[in-house]
Amino acid sequence: MNDGAVPAAAMDRSAVEAFLIREADLIDRREFEAWLALYTDDCRYWVPLEEGQADPQHTVSLIYDDRKLLETRVRRLGHPRAHAQAPPSRTLHTVANVAVDPEPADSRIVVRSNQIVAEYRQHRTRLFAGRCTHHLEPAADGYRIAFKRIDLIDSEGENRGIPIIL
Numbered sequence: 001m002n003d004g005a006v007p008a009a010a011m012d013r014s015a016v017e018a019f020l021i022r023e024a025d026l027i028d029r030r031e032f033e034a035w036l037a038l039y040t041d042d043c044r045y046w047v048p049l050e051e052g053q054a055d056p057q058h059t060v061s062l063i064y065d066d067r068k069l070l071e072t073r074v075r076r077l078g079h080p081r082a083h084a085q086a087p088p089s090r091t092l093h094t095v096a097n098v099a100v101d102p103e104p105a106d107s108r109i110v111v112r113s114n115q116i117v118a119e120y121r122q123h124r125t126r127l128f129a130g131r132c133t134h135h136l137e138p139a140a141d142g143y144r145i146a147f148k149r150i151d152l153i154d155s156e157g158e159n160r161g162i163p164i165i166l
Helices: 013-028 032-036 067-078
Strands: 039-048 061-066 090-100 109-121 124-139 142-152
Touching: 013 032, 013 090, 013 109, 013 124, 013 142, 032 067, 039 067, 061 067
Parallel strands: 039 142
Antiparallel strands: 039 061, 090 109, 109 124, 124 142
């Protein structure tokens, strides 16, 4: 009997953590098409502007992308004349404190983690630190990301644009 609950094996913290590390590694190696393939067709990728922001539809966000906007973002990052990425940034993602919600609300697995992203470009290093929430859907080859929220600890500060994938 399938009551919509997530199988216990799908909630294995080490497998979920390995998936998040793989996502970060794909970004750092600039394998953006492979990174995009981790997302569902109805995904959302959200970087709120304000701490505790509850609604991306009626408030301003730093980033609020659906699948089509993520595809556009990936195309721009790969374009040789992308001004914001000439020369391309080098990034290093660190994922830590991974915690899997033991009681998912539906068939999605809710994962919380901390993330620090170092970006190096034009002889300058910037750091982005935040708390991430992923909603993952189990898939035959692991998981797919249905929702990713990155709450930057300095979201209201001066970010001067975010030309990278967090």
